[in-house]
Amino acid sequence: MNAAEELKQTMPASVVSTGMQVGKPLALIKKEDMLKVAAKVKEMGFNHLSVITGIDYVDRFEVIYNFFSYGKKENLVLKVILDHEAPEVESLTSLWKGADWLERETYDLVGVRFTGHPNLIRILLPEGWKGHPLRKDYDMSVEQFVTVGEDGEDIVSTDGSNLLRRK
Template sequence: MSQELLDLIVEKFNTLHGEESIVESKLNFGKPMVILGTEKWDLATAKLLHDDEQLQFDFLTCVTGVDYEEHMEVIYNFYSTTLDQYLYVKVNTSREEPTVMSAEPIWKSADYMERETFDLLGIDFPGHWRLKRILLEDDWEGYPLRKDYITDKKALGLD
């Protein structure tokens, strides 16, 4: 079923955005995964995943970010409680101005997770209702999970 679901998702994304909408699609640990550029992750794509009768991804289980030095990535893990199916969506963005449209208007569970990703990696989520630091103090400088983040390990007692 997973390959059929992946094929269906690719078909629907291509119908919505055109043939070049997906950077890569494959099964990841037996579950469908698609990789998109940030320009293809928009409200229409999110609504498609949530509202389409064949998809019904009504539960966003996890949002996280990764710094790969050459680019950054936001990973969304979705589950359909109605159809018992999973999907991973990876959205690539630049390191210089990392921006990924917020999923929070569609899935309220994205609220805290996108704020955490913003706080620790500096990825901006336009459309988020209240994007601000959630773990670190407001005047904290930098983003601790970035590979180029410099710490004074001695001052932190880590040396």
């Protein structure tokens, strides 16, 4: 029995289904149970959270988590499906400190909100940036320009006016 199947057996009300993703055991988790399931995953010996990423589909968002157990030399993938109108799931920062930056990156690029995150702000793009570049509704026709202000702050504009102020 692989780790996803073990999780399904242990938490049948929280695990919707199991399968494989690129040769790794996969468990689809109910959104409202993600933090509880992640705590169980950690208890099972998956001590490394290596990836959190989000995917925007036409009708939903998916957040995918990749875990690794150094002791067992095993991988485990968890996935949650989120509503397209309000993509939000609980933060895992209380269990894995590394989730901090991974969740911020997913928020920045895909627009998924992680409730309970201690500092959910952009990590790759400046705070004034409009939209989330990996979302299907991101407007690629609007150019955004970033310059550094006198105090070192990022200045974002859509008309390039901030470029003209530079000496």
